[in-house]
Amino acid sequence: MRQNNLLATTLREAPAEAETINHQLLLRAGYIRQLAAGIYTYLPLGRRVLRKIENIVREEMDVAGAQEMLMPSMQPAELWRESERYEVYGKELMKLRDRHEREFVLGPTHEEVITSLIRGEISSYRKLPVTVYQIQTKFRDERRPRSGLMRGREFLMKDAYSFDTGWEGLDKTYARMYKAYQRIFERCGLSYRAVQADAGAIGGEGETHEFMALSSIGEDTIAVCPACDYSANLEQAEVYSGEEDMLRKTDSLPAAVKFHTPGIRTIAQLEQELQIAPEQVIKTLIYQGGGQTFAVLVRGDHEVNEVKVRNFIGASEIALADARAVQAAAGVENGYVGPVGLSLPVLVDRAVAAMTSGTTGAGEKDYHFSGVVPGRDFILSQVGDFRTAQEGEHCPVCGKGVLHFHQGIEIGHIFKLGTKYSDKLGASFLDATGRSKPMIMGCYGIGISRLLAAVAEQNNDEQGLIWPMALAPYKVHILQLSVKDEVQRSTAEALYKQLIELGIETLLDDRDERAGVKFKDSSLIGIPVAIVVGKDAGEHKVEYMDRRLGSKEVMDIAEALSRVASGQI
Amino acid sequence: MRQNNLLATTLREAPAEAETINHQLLLRAGYIRQLAAGIYTYLPLGRRVLRKIENIVREEMDVAGAQEMLMPSMQPAELWRESERYEVYGKELMKLRDRHEREFVLGPTHEEVITSLIRGEISSYRKLPVTVYQIQTKFRDERRPRSGLMRGREFLMKDAYSFDTGWEGLDKTYARMYKAYQRIFERCGLSYRAVQADAGAIGGEGETHEFMALSSIGEDTIAVCPACDYSANLEQAEVYSGEEDMLRKTDSLPAAVKFHTPGIRTIAQLEQELQIAPEQVIKTLIYQGGGQTFAVLVRGDHEVNEVKVRNFIGASEIALADARAVQAAAGVENGYVGPVGLSLPVLVDRAVAAMTSGTTGAGEKDYHFSGVVPGRDFILSQVGDFRTAQEGEHCPVCGKGVLHFHQGIEIGHIFKLGTKYSDKLGASFLDATGRSKPMIMGCYGIGISRLLAAVAEQNNDEQGLIWPMALAPYKVHILQLSVKDEVQRSTAEALYKQLIELGIETLLDDRDERAGVKFKDSSLIGIPVAIVVGKDAGEHKVEYMDRRLGSKEVMDIAEALSRVASGQI
Structure with a gap:
């Protein structure tokens, strides 16, 4: 293909809305x-x-x-x-x-x-x-x-x-x-x-x-165990249960205490103003979905995994209840909701069930309970894995490795x-x-x-795209630096003709543009191999550039030709 | 491809709605x-x-x-x-x-x-x-x-x-x-x-x-001149004007005569009941389109070509006026509309303009005029080619050949x-x-x-489809007549393997079906060459069938193989 005819206008700058x-x-x-x-x-x-x-x-x-x-x-x-x-x-x-x-x-x-x-x-x-x-x-x-x-x-x-x-x-x-x-x-x-x-x-x-292409722009987080090769979408990644399933004695624990907490409605406030560590807090979230309203309890330092909750209750969609619905269901505004005395179905995350006791909303405005004991102060009828795994936790499969997180782009999905x-x-x-x-x-x-x-997204540098050979729009890019130079022109044309005859997909930059523009556009377009026909064309020399290696080499045309013809490029 | 796995159920009968x-x-x-x-x-x-x-x-x-x-x-x-x-x-x-x-x-x-x-x-x-x-x-x-x-x-x-x-x-x-x-x-x-x-x-x-594929089911009619190779869609085909553009003397003709024609509203009635030949009648049709109402005059034996009319007035759509609109525009119902005294724009087909005189509606219920002279009794301001060409007429280009009509399927269009x-x-x-x-x-x-x-549509017979080699889904169809016969099975498998290795697209009928079913399906599917592996397989003989020629030949497997491998099938 001759670039002069190619419908491929290059732009100096991408439109502002292009962020990736x-x-x-x-x-x-x-x-x-x-x-x-x-x-x-x-x-x-x-x-x-x-x-x-x-x-x-x-x-x-x-x-x-x-x-x-x-x-x-x-x-x-x-x-x-x-x-x-x-x-x-x-x-x-x-x-x-x-x-x-x-x-x-x-x-x-x-x-x-x-x-x-x-x-x-x-x-x-x-x-x-x-x-x-x-x-x-x-x-x-x-x-x-x-x-x-x-x-x-x-x-x-x-x-x-x-x-x-x-x-x-x-x-x-x-x-x-x-x-x-x-x-x-x-x-x-x-x-x-x-x-x-x-x-x-x-x-x-x-x-x-x-199937996830690894990339920092990926919208999905995947959890990977380097020890056993377990990998899962974070939506799905199970939580290691080795340490949580212990039996606890609750008989001898003191009763829960209600205390006045005006204006304190978040985990961060509990930590900053009252020095209560988030892992000592029981977070109570009201959800709606599948035709019902229900509560999910997770530890203050954990996040609800809505996919797990959705699958557990068998609903196609769930969502956090809005302020009005929370008030109606729990009798108090968000921030003071708690499991004690709550007349809703309650899903309890395993980590909450494993707590000896914790702090939580008292179900009354401006009050919290401390010393709330799961199983004593509220029922543990529906305990399960309802939280999102965290980086650095133990692998749920081998229990030995420690989970690493990556961002991924979903490119394939099999069911x-x-x-x-x-x-x-x-x-x-x-x-x-x-x-x-x-x-x-x-x-x-x-x-x-x-x-x-x-x-x-995976194959580029600051100059532009770098296609793997199997997907490159053309395999070779011939840059004829000056269209006015007859030797360059005939050399580039002959080379182009030879490559086409060999069945090698080639783009010939025959545009009447400055050499700098041609180099820039070539790097931007990202064809794996560029052969530059410039001022040494008279001595049958060209510059052979490999976009992937970033290499440049002056060589005889015959050598450049045999290199691309060998199929080893 | 093994037919046993192929998603291609053949049907004995097509659904009733399939007409072609x-x-x-x-x-x-x-x-x-x-x-x-x-x-x-x-x-x-x-x-x-x-x-x-x-x-x-x-x-x-x-x-x-x-x-x-x-x-x-x-x-x-x-x-x-x-x-x-x-x-x-x-x-x-x-x-x-x-x-x-x-x-x-x-x-x-x-x-x-x-x-x-x-x-x-x-x-x-x-x-x-x-x-x-x-x-x-x-x-x-x-x-x-x-x-x-x-x-x-x-x-x-x-x-x-x-x-x-x-x-x-x-x-x-x-x-x-x-x-x-x-x-x-x-x-x-x-x-x-x-x-x-x-x-x-x-x-x-x-x-x-x-570009029209010739076929009796084509929705388009094309007019072709065998003498000069003129061909046009009938929508577009011009009318030979050689005989029509004559000058006429109208001075000495008698005045038009109004006569009583109760219940006579069609060309056919004028012909049958009053013995007036259609070519002596001036047909007046009221159209609407492009924001106006207008009349088109053609001879009684001719048809208005709406494409020509539409292009002449530059409208994107035109349509015959309905009964109410005709009454409103012409002051009389359809069947008695005529050009004399009509206060509408009138497009006059050339063949009407060339008539010495004719019969036409009188613009009054139950009356017609005879002896109406175009240009004398109504104005010829917009004369043109407004009718559809007819088979057997002279070619509009060479004037010598006589137009033949074909039906065509529009498969391509360039503008x-x-x-x-x-x-x-x-x-x-x-x-x-x-x-x-x-x-x-x-x-x-x-x-x-x-x-x-x-x-x-162009390539079939009563037994089924007959694909040209370039479009056939497979080039060779191997029919293994009995799946229980081990010699047939191994022979067919070996042949299949050889053809695949040669890069020849082959369908192997390995289904557990009767021989009759296999022959019928093969003819229906229409793969150009079928190689039948039957009871002579033990003697290395197969039947070579060419669907296009309708030929059958018993031959050595080696010969059948070399025939399809030669690429001359």
């Missing part, structure tokens, strides 16, 4: 442009990288035995009502009506469509297992689209769905997809981790893993769905004995466009 | 499934054919110098207001609102998006010309989706857009795209014709051609848009002298999914 490196660089280097919030056009350079990712994904899906198909974006709303997700999905679901006022959604995912298709196509165990996939545009009306391609409202996904006759079959399919995911992310040159995760709105009964959708949508089969059973499903997603952004 | 051959066969052979009216899922076989078409289109677009990009489906409604198409496009435009109540459309085409993008990227003649394309899902809320993929509401398109500095540049770009289209349709094995066409809602000032969008959306550039000028645009579409349907 990948967003800034993909805009500045001419890979993408925003059309509306969270909605992007891929310019030719961006489209090329996208296609390379698509092809890697396609190859590995095919190797894993998945069959490519293509499902529609427009999905009848009835299907989503049948699966009971029409309401659950909430405002993220894009909805529209056709000219006959029939309701449709724009698919954010395709469980409904594929399950209803398969129920019509397959009725016997003999046609199972089957795994299908598609690479397709998805729509999700994010409340806050951000970071360019990272969290968009229209984006490219690979989604796959598997149908097995039983859980053993699903285990095998799941393992095969897990491995395919590893190969895909390795081929894309990503630094990533697979972590245990929460199933979220997709749901399902079984195991689920997220064992089980029968969640096959039950609701009636996808069943006859087994070898003629009995009808629901199919056992799995689903497997990769954010293709987000993956592009994650690779860009 | 392609729709029936694509459903029966397991290529597509309907999700909603005009909305289809591509099963693995269908996806494979689709990808082959995509790749041919991509290769030819790249050769033609077009750059691939990818634009969003969700487009801000403001952009469509800016181009003044938001209302014009009417109900076919799918509309939705996001969570913030901002209006979007789902792109049926991308002139607005690309023009607004280019205005921001290119400001100098030095970056022009540029041609970009994308292969992308489009949405169009068809009033009557039909014929499967032929006229869908969600479909796959290749759309390309070119930007030149002047009309000469556009002419060159247009010619290059025209040639690329010819190569694409030839490679897809289509019987087609390029015809002059009408620009429709896309609009534009210049030339436009449709010289000129400045229609660049003016409205402000896409201008500075020329070499520093003057600002609007870019001169072209746009170029191919219906990828419709092309698939057109190829299926």
